[in-house]
Amino acid sequence: MKKIGLLTSGGDCPGLNACIRAVVRTANYYNIEVVAFKRGFKGLIENDYTILDYKSVAGILQKGGTILLTAREPRFKDFNFRKIAYENIQKHNIEALFVIGGNGSFQGAYLLQKDFGLNIIGIPKTIDNDIYGTDYAIGFDTAVNNAMEAIDKIKDTTMSHERIFIVEVMGRDSGFIALEVGVAVGAELTLIPEYPLPLHVIEETILKAKEKGKSFAIIVLAEGVASAKELSELLNERLKDKDVGEIRYQVLGYIQRGGSPSAYDRVMASKFGVFAVEKFVQGEKNFMVAYENGKLLTKPLEISFNKVRIPNLEEYHINNILSM
Amino acid sequence: MKKIGLLTSGGDCPGLNACIRAVVRTANYYNIEVVAFKRGFKGLIENDYTILDYKSVAGILQKGGTILLTAREPRFKDFNFRKIAYENIQKHNIEALFVIGGNGSFQGAYLLQKDFGLNIIGIPKTIDNDIYGTDYAIGFDTAVNNAMEAIDKIKDTTMSHERIFIVEVMGRDSGFIALEVGVAVGAELTLIPEYPLPLHVIEETILKAKEKGKSFAIIVLAEGVASAKELSELLNERLKDKDVGEIRYQVLGYIQRGGSPSAYDRVMASKFGVFAVEKFVQGEKNFMVAYENGKLLTKPLEISFNKVRIPNLEEYHINNILSM
Amino acid sequence: MKKIGLLTSGGDCPGLNACIRAVVRTANYYNIEVVAFKRGFKGLIENDYTILDYKSVAGILQKGGTILLTAREPRFKDFNFRKIAYENIQKHNIEALFVIGGNGSFQGAYLLQKDFGLNIIGIPKTIDNDIYGTDYAIGFDTAVNNAMEAIDKIKDTTMSHERIFIVEVMGRDSGFIALEVGVAVGAELTLIPEYPLPLHVIEETILKAKEKGKSFAIIVLAEGVASAKELSELLNERLKDKDVGEIRYQVLGYIQRGGSPSAYDRVMASKFGVFAVEKFVQGEKNFMVAYENGKLLTKPLEISFNKVRIPNLEEYHINNILSM
Amino acid sequence: MKKIGLLTSGGDCPGLNACIRAVVRTANYYNIEVVAFKRGFKGLIENDYTILDYKSVAGILQKGGTILLTAREPRFKDFNFRKIAYENIQKHNIEALFVIGGNGSFQGAYLLQKDFGLNIIGIPKTIDNDIYGTDYAIGFDTAVNNAMEAIDKIKDTTMSHERIFIVEVMGRDSGFIALEVGVAVGAELTLIPEYPLPLHVIEETILKAKEKGKSFAIIVLAEGVASAKELSELLNERLKDKDVGEIRYQVLGYIQRGGSPSAYDRVMASKFGVFAVEKFVQGEKNFMVAYENGKLLTKPLEISFNKVRIPNLEEYHINNILSM
Structure with missing residues (x-):
């Protein structure tokens, strides 16, 4: 019987379990056994694994997080530890390693390809949706809905x-969540790292909203731009004579990456998993979905390395029109 | 000042208000006034309208339903009533009529183009997502999430x-909701009108699931295939000696089409609305988004007439693998 | 080490797992082992059980349904099968049997007290909240919230x-869900089995609402009064000349009893479980919480037998005022 | 026609609109007109009001926040401004002022009783549920559910x-939210201002959980105890040699006080409103519900002044048992 390895790596997100289930069931469908390693690369190094079959993934489709756990593993940068990892993989007679992760995890796993010729298959996930080469990564839709629902509450x-309220959403290097959420909640202003706005533009937008008679405003801020705390302090200081009231803030944080996945994420994660295994069965190697x-x-796995996906400026245009 | 007409027509769905807001704000952005007719074609005939400006659509983005109301209007099939409708439109100096609706509504509105040369612009919406010519129609994502969340509860x-449970979802002529929901909830079987399965296949699937040790099963049934009540009675009768327990059913019904729209629907409805107005501003005529x-x-509005979008058989394949 | 038995019986509801967890952890806290029987009385007869300890109930607090499963067991009415059940209990050296159930289950279990002197401890659960002797039974708050959220969607x-919409909620003999939901959704009319209204009063209420200018109305109907289908057909027939539009209906059904329990149910189920075990530890016998x-x-377990809790007419009064 | 005044004051919370609706409809039911002042005491001073009737409160039952707005008004501490407020009240011929607020607002309003003999009727609301003299205040149940749902996500x-995670919930002076949420999410530890725990106890609890094999832990922290940021820094420093991993934190903040009210809050807010008006109609004066x-x-309004409700230590006991 053929065998494949499977792991989840990097920050967790909703839809990982749906994807694990899909990989396992599709593998079993094609008579392939799945050796699932725990805590990402850590499980490879320590040979900490479990055999997953179609029964053991029952009931996980709708669960947030990852049943395989995830962790950072700095040792994997060291060739000697990668060698240990590869030896473990060889012991299991694993033909390909499926990595559900972001581009950092893809690059890490790819070292096993370069060092030892291992077939690496990447399935993209990140709530930030900024993996180069794919329009979608597992977790984004749920994260956006989570943030939107939280801001709907804050709006009350x-x-x-x-009041004027600054809500900080995730996105250390990337504004995709902020842009999508900004449209979804009708934010008066959306701030993303890819297109920095000078402070005076932010101030003018706030003052213009007040002038137009808006009694409140939501500013969606990607964490990569600034901390909501600092921005609110700065704006409170600079606008203190302008009668805009005290500007408050809220950091949404971890609630964005948890929870039962949305339908879109369950379906996409399922399709990504089925597709990855079927392409493997058809003989493709070293690709990402x-x-x-x-x-x-x-696509070749390397395509995602050292690049980032950039949002469309056009989205900004929509935001400007709709926040009228 | 230029003027456009706007109405919502056909069954309501989540995202209509988001789209109304986008049309109105984009129109105002380009100095166009919006005459919004109530209850679809009924409002045209009765000249029952309201002027919507950017302020009057504040706070509706996240609301289900349609603030413009919707209704069936059989009189619109009669030329004499259409003539009255067109005269009302002329009184307002309306240059184009924006119809947020399904293909039935598009065909209805198109008669005003054929009869009187009115510029008709269609924005597709239907929770069924079966409008020919577009991969997406406003309301689908929310309906799928509504159905999924309900079935998650029924699964408990x-x-x-x-037990074995048959859950009837919407889709009179179309299996899109059922297919998507089937994957999203991990249904053991999904039944859609486009690919009828003989009864004995349904029975065998149930018996095979039991054999494999599954203690329960969810069957997602599009309403166009059969009524859940009748199918459960039929199966209970035919399987009564097979020790599968009593098969129960639930019709999800109207909860699928209500509720605050998902992020995806808010964003798509917003983009559809902005895009429609901008294409109008650029001089395009008689199109659907x-x-x-x-x-x-x-696309030319006629493209959607008398055709239906058909789901991909490949989805069935995924369902089969994942329901293992 | 002392031992107790535990089972869930009757229809499932949200909060059962929270209560199982509380019973098990409290028992372990007092050095008591828990023998948990599967599928209610069926597990007793077939000695189908599992030993639950504090670790095995981790992660179930927020889950709907019951990990112990539930089933009907007509054989339990037969003394010979109860004798088998009791012998199984004796084999385990079980000192008391904890039954999380409704009054039917309490009466069933109580036969083991009458026949064999077994100490029976009842913890009340039913989404209907109609167990005599207690103001609250596990599951009610979640069921009410589930129904309310569904009706909020239907309202859109x-x-x-x-339209006028009849929504059928659970409550075969009891109007508690309907009454609570009626207030929570602002129903124009609430119909419960305990206070039957003549049909003409229902008609007058509908007509009066229309007269007052209400463009739509929600009628909350407890299933014990009539089927929503039949009532809507009847009213459509009788009001067909009254210009009230077609009256539609929706049966909420099983979505009311599933889903993650509300905070109130998690807390109450936890408190009920802790309290029941602590009273047992203090030497109390044959009681219900x-x-x-x-x-x-x-209270003595018998107190709940052959009686039902009746809602307060005053609630009707509130409904009348608020549906203005 | 009799007239009453109505305002909401202090921090907003879910259920205020349900209560406004109940007060207005009940008043209209008894032929009383409602003069509703905006932004709490500010509206009294500035005579900024609107007449609410049963129609104008349609559709607000399920909305978070308050349609009457709320604000701080330091001028109300000054007798001269209270005099202006009272003169405005007299102009309207208002017989009693209904204040939906916390004990701070009750005390503020009571000055109008002391200064001018105005009949003041208080309806308790605060998500903290710490108003002395009542077991429940509007908003608590929704806030607890909001916090619970957020922590359910963080748990994934x-x-x-x-990881070990510290989640900061609201409660500047009071641990009610924290205690309820702690039980509802199965927190390993709950920290509240009323019963301060020494730091070493917190450390020991964390270490004990790790010893027992728990791979993760949630600590629910009321904001009145410490900031989550500081506590996590402190614990990370003190436990850095103990192999417990990095302790992270999240402040839930404003998402707790927004959103559509739970069924419990809608029903309680409705009952509080009906009851308050009916007691007024019956001639009662200067009371709080x-x-x-x-x-x-x-109860006499003064009962709530300068006292706080204290949670039961017994809850701690339950938390200890259940966090096993």
Whole structure:
């Protein structure tokens, strides 16, 4: 019986379990056994694994997080530890290693390809949706919905107290969550790292909103731009004579990456998993699953390295029109 | 000042208000006034309208339903009533009529183009997502999430009582909701009108699931295939000697089309609305907004007439693998 | 080491797992082992059990349904099968049997007290909240919230189409869910089995709402009064000349009893479980846990037999005022 | 026609609109007109009001926040401004002022009783549920559910990364939210201002959980105890040699006080509002609505002044047992 390895790596996100289930069931469907390593590369090094079959993945589809756990493993940068990892993989007679991760994890795993010729198959996941080469990564839709629902709640308070509110969403290097959430909640302003706005533009936007008679405003801020705490302090200081009221802030943080996955993430994670295994069965090697122009395809794994996906400026245009 | 007309028509769905807001704000952005007719074509005939400006659409983005109301209007099939409708439109000096609706509504509105040369712009919405010519119609994602969340709840009961459960979802002519929901909830079987399965296949699937040790099963049934009540009665009768327990059913019904729209629907509805107005501003006529291969584009309105979108058989394949 | 038995019986509901966890952890805290029987009385007869300890109940607090499963067991009415059940209990040296169930299950278990002197401890659960002797039973709050959220969604459709909608909620003999939900959704009319209204009063209420200018209405109907299908057909027939539009209906059904329990149910189920075990440790016998006037107390198990809790007519009064 | 005044004051919370609706509809039911002042005491001073009737409160039952807005008004401490407020009240011929607020607002309003003999009626609301004299205040149940749902999501991350997580919930002076949420999410430790724990106890609890093999832990922290940021820094420093991993934190903040109210809050807010108006109609004066031992009653308004409700130590006991 053929064998494949499987692991989840990097920050967790909703949809990982749906993808694990899909990989395992598709593998079993094609008579392939799945050796699932725990805590990402750590499990490879320590040979900490479990055999997953179609029964053992029952009931996980709708669960957030990852049943395989995830962890950082700095030792994997060291060739000697990668050698140990590869030896473990060889012991199991594993033909390919499936990595559900971001581009950092893809690059890590790819070292096993370069060092030892191991077949590496990447399935993209990150709530930030900034993996180069694919329009979609598992977890994004749920994260956006989580953030949106939280801001819908904050809006009640903001309206009742007629305040300006800065809400910090995830996105250390990337504004995808902020842009999508900004449209979804009707934010008066959305701030993303890819297109920095000078402070005076932010101030003018706030003052213009007040002038137009808006009694409250939501500013969606990607964490990569600034901390909401600092920005609110700065703006409170600079606008203190402008009668805009005290600007408050909220950091949404970890609630964005947890919870039961949305339908979109469950379906995409399932399709990504089925597709990855079927392409492997058909003989493809060293690829990542990509979603482009509404279709699934494979791309060389290296395509995602050292690049980032950049949002479209056009989204900004939409935000400007709709925040009227 | 230029003027456009706007109405929502057909069954309501989540995202209509988000789209109304986007049309109105984009129109105002380009100095166009919006005459919004109530209850679809009924409002045209009765000249029952309201002027919407950017302020009057504040706070509706996250609301289900349609603030413009919707209704069936059989009189619109009669030329004399259409003439009255057109005269009302002329009184307002409306240059184009924006119809947020399904293909039935598009065909209805198109008669005003044929009869009187009115510029008709269609924005596709239907929870069924079966409008020909576009990969997406407003409302689908929310409906799928609504159905999924309901079935997640039913699964608790099903597991605790070790039952087989038939859940009827919407889709009179179309299996898109059922297919998507089937993957999202991990249904053991999904039944859609486009690919009828003989009864004995359904029975065998149930018996095979039991054999494999599954203690419960969810069957997702599109309403176009059969009524859940009748199918459960039929199966209970035919399987009564097979020790599969009593098969129960639930019709999800109207909870699928209500509720606050998902992030995806808010964003898509917003983009559809902005795009439609901008294409109008650029001089395009008699088009529907379409989403294809991940991009927004315009298509001749007639393209959607008398055709239906058909789901991909490949989805069935995924369902089969994942329901293992 | 002392031992107790535990089972869940009757229809499942949210909060059962929270209560199982509380019973098991409290028992372990007092050095008591828990023998948990599967599928209610069926597990007793077939000695189908598992030993639950504090670790094995980790992660179940927030789950709907019951990990112990539940089933009907008609054989338990037969003394010979109860004798087998009791012998199984004796084999385990079980000192008391904890039954999380409704009054039917309490009466069933009580036969083991009458026949063999077994100490029976009842913890009340039923989404209907109609167990005599306690103001609260596990599952009610979640069921009410589930129904309310579903009706909030249906309201969007009802408003957009300006319809009258009959929503059937659970409550075969009891109107508690209907009454609570009626207030929570602002129903124009609430119909419960305990206070039957003549049909003409229902008709007059509908007509009066229309007269007052209400464009839509929600009627919450407890299933014990009539089927929503039949009532809507009847009203459509009788009001067909009254210009109230077509009256539609929706049966909420099983979505009411599933899903993650609300905070209230998690907390109450936890408190009920801790309290039951602590009273057992203190030597109390043959009691049910009751919640009365905001306090937990014990009552003789028989108190709940052959009686039902009746809602307060005053609630009707509130409904009348608020549905103005 | 009789007239009453109405305002909401202090921090907003879910259920205020349900209560406004109940007060207005009940007043109209008894032929009383409602003069609703905006932004709490600010509206009294500035005579900024609107007349609410039963129609104008349609559709607000399920909305978070307050349609009457709320604000701080330091000028109300000054007799001269209170005099202006009272003169405005007199102009309207208002017989009693209904204040939906916390004990701070009750004390503020009571000055109008002391200064000018105005009949003041208080309806308790605060998500903290710490108003002395009533077991329940509007908003608590929703806040607890909001916090619980957020922590359910954080738990996915916590489990996947095997971390210890400190979650800060609201409660500046009071641990009610923390205690309830702690039980509802199965927190390993709950920290509240009323019963401070020495730091070494917190450390020992963490170490003990690790020893028992728990791979992750949630600590629920009321904001009145410490900031989550500081506590996590402190614990990370003190436990850095103990192999417990990095302790992370999240401040839930404003998402707790927004959102559509839970069924419990809608029903309680409705009952509080109906009860308050009916007691006024019956001639009672200067009271607050209280909920005690499962019943609604009136209490002298002063009863809530300068005291706080204290949670029961017994809850701690339950937390200890269940966090095993």
